[in-house]
């Protein structure tokens with residue numbers, strides 16, 4: 001079991017996970033095994049791991065979109081599934097695929113439909129940060145432009161906990177940097193908490209305060225980013241490395257190589273692809289809330 005060092009021991013963590021083991025309803029294999037984490041308010045956590053490591057599974061459980069075993073997850077002291085917490089925003093695959101952002105609709109109407117008028121300052125700030133042209137019509141924009149409008153919609157209501165599941169892939173480098181800087185300022189201004197699962201580490205140096213490394217449904221490493229970067233620096237100093245990669249990329253690459261070595265070829269894994277019993281709910285997920293458009 002790995003525990004994050006709580007930077008503010010006197011403050012209750014925004015996210016607390018205790019010995020969480022989760023089995024999908026359509027398979028007997030656990031998707032997560034004995035996961036424990038403590039993330040304080042105001043933290044920015046980078047969630048890394050190979051494809052299939054369990055990042056999305058964990059984020060969906062944290063968001064309350066899937067039912068976790070009792071007393072294993074609390075977000076701001078409450079169970080996210082049963083308490084219908086309003087301060088949690090989860091932006092993942094279903095959110096990205098929502099068809100409304102492909103229709104012939106203008107940006108101001110879309111922003112209004114998600115409560116833009118209730119938060120005019122925040123709306124205008126997001127339009128500026130995400131470099132959105134209010135004259136765009138959504139059926140005639142590029143993927144990255146569409147994603148920027150979606151992000152403005154998803155982030156408009158002030159959240160206390162933001163769970164991001166690799167949703168910045170379409171953004172150009174500068175837009176992504178501006179977006180990440182804005183998230184950072186949100187965590188500093190309002191003590192909001194962000195957990196961000198991504199494979200893209202460009203521009204992330206200096207952003208995460210915590211890192212969580214998942215492997216085959218378990219948490220292998222979890223702690224303050226600075227501690228792991230110091231360790232990575234020592235390793236880098238020992239090898240003659242001219243790759244130009246950041247320390248963060250080097251660290252995550254090393255973890256993924258170790259994971260691959262420990263795991264071996266996929267077809268020889270004990271924990272193979274799930275044997276489905278019967279399709280249930282959306283995408284076979286059994287007890288599932290309807291994905292919400294936030």
Ligand SMILES: Nc1ncnc2c1ncn2[C@@H]1O[C@H](COP(=O)(O)OP(=O)(O)OP(=O)(O)O)[C@@H](O)[C@H]1O
Nearest residue numbers: 024027031050051052053054055056057274283284
């Ligand atoms: N609906 C499902 N039913 C059964 N098992 C599933 C289901 N979805 C995922 N899994 C299992 O859980 C594992 C973890 O999946 P998850 O989507 O959480 O990984 P991830 O770390 O987010 O991967 P990626 O980086 O590819 O997005 C998968 O390898 C798969 O075996």
